[in-house]
Amino acid sequence: MDRNHLFDGLSGKYLFQEVKLRVDLFRQFHNEKRCIFLGIGDTTQPLCNSISQAIIQTGDDLATAHGYRGYGPEQGIIELRSAIQKKLYQSMPHISEEDIFISDGAKCDIQRMHLLCGEKLFVAVQDPSYPAYKDSSLLLRKKIPLSLPIFSKEKQHLDIDLNSLPNGSLIFLCHPNNPTGTLFSREQLSSFIKIATQKEHIIIFDVAYRDYIEGDHLRSIYEISGADEVAIEIGSFSKSAGLSGIRLGWSIVPKKLRYSDGTSIQSDYLRLIGTTFNGASYISQQAGIAALSDIGRKESLEQVQVYKENIKILKAAFHGKKAKVFGGSHAPYLWIATHFKKSWEAFDYFLHSAYIVTTPGIGFGEAGEGFLRLSGFSSKDDAIEASERIAALDI
Amino acid sequence: MDRNHLFDGLSGKYLFQEVKLRVDLFRQFHNEKRCIFLGIGDTTQPLCNSISQAIIQTGDDLATAHGYRGYGPEQGIIELRSAIQKKLYQSMPHISEEDIFISDGAKCDIQRMHLLCGEKLFVAVQDPSYPAYKDSSLLLRKKIPLSLPIFSKEKQHLDIDLNSLPNGSLIFLCHPNNPTGTLFSREQLSSFIKIATQKEHIIIFDVAYRDYIEGDHLRSIYEISGADEVAIEIGSFSKSAGLSGIRLGWSIVPKKLRYSDGTSIQSDYLRLIGTTFNGASYISQQAGIAALSDIGRKESLEQVQVYKENIKILKAAFHGKKAKVFGGSHAPYLWIATHFKKSWEAFDYFLHSAYIVTTPGIGFGEAGEGFLRLSGFSSKDDAIEASERIAALDI
Numbered sequence: 001m002d003r004n005h006l007f008d009g010l011s012g013k014y015l016f017q018e019v020k021l022r023v024d025l026f027r028q029f030h031n032e033k034r035c036i037f038l039g040i041g042d043t044t045q046p047l048c049n050s051i052s053q054a055i056i057q058t059g060d061d062l063a064t065a066h067g068y069r070g071y072g073p074e075q076g077i078i079e080l081r082s083a084i085q086k087k088l089y090q091s092m093p094h095i096s097e098e099d100i101f102i103s104d105g106a107k108c109d110i111q112r113m114h115l116l117c118g119e120k121l122f123v124a125v126q127d128p129s130y131p132a133y134k135d136s137s138l139l140l141r142k143k144i145p146l147s148l149p150i151f152s153k154e155k156q157h158l159d160i161d162l163n164s165l166p167n168g169s170l171i172f173l174c175h176p177n178n179p180t181g182t183l184f185s186r187e188q189l190s191s192f193i194k195i196a197t198q199k200e201h202i203i204i205f206d207v208a209y210r211d212y213i214e215g216d217h218l219r220s221i222y223e224i225s226g227a228d229e230v231a232i233e234i235g236s237f238s239k240s241a242g243l244s245g246i247r248l249g250w251s252i253v254p255k256k257l258r259y260s261d262g263t264s265i266q267s268d269y270l271r272l273i274g275t276t277f278n279g280a281s282y283i284s285q286q287a288g289i290a291a292l293s294d295i296g297r298k299e300s301l302e303q304v305q306v307y308k309e310n311i312k313i314l315k316a317a318f319h320g321k322k323a324k325v326f327g328g329s330h331a332p333y334l335w336i337a338t339h340f341k342k343s344w345e346a347f348d349y350f351l352h353s354a355y356i357v358t359t360p361g362i363g364f365g366e367a368g369e370g371f372l373r374l375s376g377f378s379s380k381d382d383a384i385e386a387s388e389r390i391a392a393l394d395i
Numbered sequence: 396m397d398r399n400h401l402f403d404g405l406s407g408k409y410l411f412q413e414v415k416l417r418v419d420l421f422r423q424f425h426n427e428k429r430c431i432f433l434g435i436g437d438t439t440q441p442l443c444n445s446i447s448q449a450i451i452q453t454g455d456d457l458a459t460a461h462g463y464r465g466y467g468p469e470q471g472i473i474e475l476r477s478a479i480q481k482k483l484y485q486s487m488p489h490i491s492e493e494d495i496f497i498s499d500g501a502k503c504d505i506q507r508m509h510l511l512c513g514e515k516l517f518v519a520v521q522d523p524s525y526p527a528y529k530d531s532s533l534l535l536r537k538k539i540p541l542s543l544p545i546f547s548k549e550k551q552h553l554d555i556d557l558n559s560l561p562n563g564s565l566i567f568l569c570h571p572n573n574p575t576g577t578l579f580s581r582e583q584l585s586s587f588i589k590i591a592t593q594k595e596h597i598i599i600f601d602v603a604y605r606d607y608i609e610g611d612h613l614r615s616i617y618e619i620s621g622a623d624e625v626a627i628e629i630g631s632f633s634k635s636a637g638l639s640g641i642r643l644g645w646s647i648v649p650k651k652l653r654y655s656d657g658t659s660i661q662s663d664y665l666r667l668i669g670t671t672f673n674g675a676s677y678i679s680q681q682a683g684i685a686a687l688s689d690i691g692r693k694e695s696l697e698q699v700q701v702y703k704e705n706i707k708i709l710k711a712a713f714h715g716k717k718a719k720v721f722g723g724s725h726a727p728y729l730w731i732a733t734h735f736k737k738s739w740e741a742f743d744y745f746l747h748s749a750y751i752v753t754t755p756g757i758g759f760g761e762a763g764e765g766f767l768r769l770s771g772f773s774s775k776d777d778a779i780e781a782s783e784r785i786a787a788l789d790i
Contacts, residue, residue, distance in 0.1 A: 001563050001597040002513030003654040007663050014669030017469075042465035052458035055678060059450030062442040062641075069640040070437035070772075074412075104499055104642070104676070111671035115534060118397030135670040139510060168396050202396040245464040245677040246457075247499070259398040268402050274409030275530040276506035281499070281676045282640040283450060377465075 009138040015131045015363035016040045022347075023357050030355075036386045038314070038375045039357040041178070041332065043242040045306060045379075047287075048299035051241060054290030058283050069282045074273045076102025076250070080285045083292040084250055088210075088235070092222045099228075099254045099266065101273065102288075104247040104280045106208055106236045107132045113170075113204055113232065113251075114140040115272055116265060122169045126150050126160070128179055128364030128371070130206065133172040149367045151180050153337045156326060162195045168260050171196070174206040175221075176213060179364050179373040180335045181327030183217050189224050196230040200260045203231040208249075211240040211304050213330045228254035232265075239332065241291035241300040248284040307332045310383035311376035317387035323395045332376040335361070338395060346372045354389040404533040410526045410758035411435045417742075418752050425750075431781045433709070433770045434752040436573070436727065438637040440701060440774075442682075443694035446636060449685030453678050464677045469668045471497025471645070475680045478687040479645055483605075483630070487617045494623075494649045494661065496668065497683075499642040499675045501603055501631045502527045508565075508599055508627065508646075509535040510667055511660060517564045521545050521555070523574055523759030523766070525601065528567040544762045546575050548732045551721060557590045563655050566591070569601040570616075571608060574759050574768040575730045576722030578612050584619050591625040595655045598626040603644075606635040606699050608725045623649035627660075634727065636686035636695040643679040702727045705778035706771035712782035718790045727771040730756070733790060741767045749784040 013021065019039050027035060047055075061067025075081070081100040089095045103109040110132050114123075123137040123145040137145040146169070148160045162171065173192075176183050184192075196203055205221040213219060221227045233252040238244035257265040290296045311328045318325045324337040340346040343360030350356045350372065361371025376383065408416065414434050422430060442450075456462025470476070476492040484490045498504040505527050509518075518532040518540040532540040541564070543555045557566065568587075571578050579587075591598055600616040608614060616622045628647040633639035652660040685691045706723045713720045719732040735741040738755030745751045745767065756766025771778065 001565055001595060001654055002516055003656055003658060004511055004513055007666060010666060017669045046459050046463040047457040049458060052454050055454030056451050059447050059454055063444060063447035064441050068441040071639045105673045107673045115399060117399055121397055132670065139670055170396055200396060244466045247673060247676045259396055261398055263398060271402060271405060274412045275534055278500045278502045278642060281642045281679050283678050284676050
């Protein structure tokens with residue numbers, strides 16, 4: 001069997017697999033001090049009570065004739081789709097339950113989205129951004145994805161010009177951006193939607209960190225009129241309710257969304273998931289319903305606050321340092337411009353000098369070279385101890 | 396955005412979506428009598444106690460600092476991989492934990508497997524067989540998959556000739572076959588493995604129904620020497636432990652498996668799941684560990700026996716009928732050669748005359764035209780009532 005040679009375009013390992021390997025190796029030889037993990041953006045607080053209770057109840061129900069469930073609809077159970085509509089899209093009545101597709105997480109849906117489009121299509125990704133956009137594009141498409149730089153050591157908030165992209169592109173935007181925390185303004189997005197309409201682009205708008213946004217910034221692209229004709233939105237329960245290991249997310253594929261030939265994208269997406277997916281776990285979906293209940297939402301958002309507090313503690317540790325620190329407001333990450341030329345050198349410095357695991361910025365794109373990402377996903381104690389270790393560093 | 400025109404090669408709906416739609420429509424106008432669902436092969440018995448208890452315990456643990464889990468390894472937790480090795484592959488020590496990849500179900504893994512291979516490759520599927528093989532191939536590859544007829548109204552057990560396939564093909568084999576229950580003999584598989592080695596084919600061997608096999612027939616392709624150099628095996632907890640809604644399966648991608656260019660398939664598969672998958676739900680994985688415990692295995696296999704009994708009850712209903720009935724021994728399905736030319740006519744006849752939902756054979760491939768599949772996944776009472784309704788039919 002011939003190999004898919006598009007694998008050659010990928011680095012040897014997915015970013016977080018590579019980080020894990022290096023850390024495991026380091027720990028074999030250095031166990032004098034405990035490592036603090038501020039690398040992968042992985043939730044650490046125990047599940048909140050309402051979600052835990054829902055899982056227990058479901059485990060009980062499934063053992064009864066009345067409560068047992070086999071295959072569910074590939075699109076997800078209607079109770080969860082309805083809860084998402086009511087709790088997260090209430091002010092957007094043009095987004096209905098039928099437009100909501102439950103997934104086992106954003107990464108899997110990102111891959112599935114690539115299967116919707118013709119092979120000549122160009123994909124464009126923010127640089128830096130979540131590596132799964134670029135990696136799954138490299139694996140599934142012959143063309144290397146176009147880079148949309150949004151950040152540099154010299155200048156933050158570079159403007160993206162969607163006009164410069166070839167007609168009919170697929171564009172991944174992350175709001176707030178992971179890793180930089182950059183947000184789009186309503187004006188920017190309105191202009192993007194206009195351009196996308198004219199040039200037949202489709203935008204994939206990832207709001208995995210929407211619950212970290214402060215103030216009255218936009219939480220969904222569908223707050224902007226016309227977005228349901230050009231945009232898919234991807235959401236996740238991982239960062240907002242700690243379901244990263246339980247696997248649950250959603251995508252919105254609105255009924256008005258059309259390919260350039262005028263046919264419905266939603267109808268193909270339904271066919272796609274019917275062919276390649278069998279729905280998210282019923283237990284995970286029940287956990288999602290609990291996370292969206294009034295008490296579940298309250299408990300989850302309290303957990304989000306803990307991670308946001310951690311980020312503030314870490315940010316304060318850089319006070320008076322040479323390194324410039326960005327982010328930390330709308331996302332659980334700091335984006336640090338180090339004096340190292342290479343991100344992996346900076347990664348090694350943090351690991352060897354402070355036993356702190358970070359994520360090298362280069363893993364998020366070329367524009368991330370020389371940067372590090374620090375995550376607020378830890379206990380408060382770890383954030384405090386990490387900040388003390390950082391204070392002692394020469395950076 | 397241009398559409399992926401490979402969607403045109405697919406029928407409008409995935410088979411079981413189409414069946415559901417037709418049944419929903421029928422029920423709107425015909426509610427005189429209760430429908431009995433013997434269509435989709437979906438488990439109906441409540442989760443067995445040991446699995447239910449494991450889910451409850453996990454729901455509890457996840458709410459504690461010690462028991463909480465975020466992202467797990469994409470390949471699955473080592474405890475489950477180890478349990479699969481010990482309980483299902485104990486006599487095959489050349490299959491190690493490292494070769495086992497936990498999935499959220501066979502359908503998803505089938506799609507992922509297609510991404511491993513170069514675009515010129517031919518895919519071959521048994522006809523009839525589980526529609527996801529063909530459909531995901533139609534969606535992901537430019538070439539229409541080759542059909543390997545294994546059954547006809549005139550003759551059962553047609554021989555497959557792997558020699559006739561172009562070099563380097565990807566071949567999906569299902570053992571026991573869904574829908575016909577056909578098994579391969581050890582001699583047949585030994586010869587397939589020889590041919591695959593010579594002609595650089597890769598075999599994907601689906602054993603989703605392995606626990607339904609009777610007698611000393613083979614349960615894994617790795618029982619045959621040399622199989623770990625040419626075969627991937629796909630397994631599932633859906634039919635053996637009722638986890639169809641909880642989503643859990645596994646694939647074995649052995650370390651000795653190579654592409655035609657000599658490079659490792661396992662290493663690409665690890666990269667592939669790292670890029671496009673974030674692991675099965677931690678709760679589902681704990682359910683899988685419980686299903687493989689001594690008591691869990693005992694309870695699950697008792698449930699399998701219930702479905703097998705149902706099939707025997709249904710098979711007896713065809714005694715003295717014109718319709719020829721196959722299967723029912725090694726799989727929870729009957730494969731019925733009806734006097735109708737078209738499967739959908741036969742489907743309608745069963746639905747309208749007996750309020751029994753079946754699956755039209757044509758949904759499993761061209762060779763299934765005129766056939767129906769009946770499933771044993773129901774309560775014993777429903778199997779008995781269905782058999783009484785069938786007895787009254789003119790078939």
